[in-house]
Amino acid sequence: MSLKKKLVLSVVTGTLVTGGVAATMATGNAAVPDVVCPGSTVTLSGEAGPPAATSGTFPVGTKLKVTNLDNARSTTVTVNGPSGSCALLNNAAFEKVREPGKNLIRRARIERVGGGSAAPARPGGAAGGAPVGAPAGAPVGTPVQVPPATGAVVCPGSTVTLSGEAGPPAATSGTFPVGTKLKVTNLDNGQATTVTVNGPSGSCALLNNAAFEKVREPGKNLIRRARIERVG
Incomplete structure (x- = not known):
């Protein structure tokens, strides 16, 4: 008589069960970018200093990554004060992502990549x-x-x-x-x-x-x- 060994596998919330023995397995979830302020444009403040941003959405210390979707250039800056925009870049930061002659990025992606919560910056x-x-x-x-x-x-x-x-x-x-x-x-x-x-x-x-x-x-x-x- 031939004997067949039956192996039962099931995965429940990241746990692999095989023959009654449980083993933990990685789920492979990667960090998902925290895209904020969808549809926002990004403008130039005209202010000097090292690359930085001001914001009316996030408090001082928040790190934001701003990508110009029209030229794929991006910069990561820290919010250092309040403004009336989600992300308002100073001169040095804007130079890293701008298209020549333009003071406005209409197709921008803004990601919160560190620091701060979503509390307003209190202009x-x-x-x-x-x-x-x-x-x-x-x-x-x-x-x-x-x-x-x-x-x-x-x-x-x-x-x-x-x-x-x-x-x-x-x-x-x-x-x-x-x-x-x-x-x-x-x-x-x-x-x-x-x-x-x-x-x-x-x-x-x-x-x-x-x-x-x-x-x-x-x-x-x-x-x-x-x-x-x-x-x-």
Whole structure:
């Protein structure tokens, strides 16, 4: 009579059972990148210093890997302060991923690769100077007289950056739909502009070149103390 030996194998939660003997086996799960802020654009702050980023989504100390999907270049930076974007790169960091002549990355992948939790970076705190909307005479910048808001103040604490895009004055936004009218005031010089949202971005209000010229301070690509109003 022929005897056949039957071998029964089963795998349950990473354990191999063979002939009644249990052995642990590796499941082979690899670390999955923590992709954050899907759909966000990445812009240039115009600030100097070694490669770094500011963020309104992650606290100081968070490490973010930013990849420009249009040229496959990437850089890993540490958040060192607040802004109104998921990831706002300073000059040195942006140079590592930019396409020539562009101050905006529309197809970006942002990954959290270390440090920090998802707690907001609290724009307008110690790193951002006086609270956004502070009255004239606040300790940041030259005291100016800023007229009171006439519309609904939105996105409190947001910074406003330059997209580097051409065309008549306009803005893009990740908060408001196309056609929304926003009034952006630079509280450090009292200058304001009203623009219409004409597309998406990763910021509450991202101004193109023509709009930013109306409110900028010389040499700065970032407005840290901004008031954004929805006026239509």
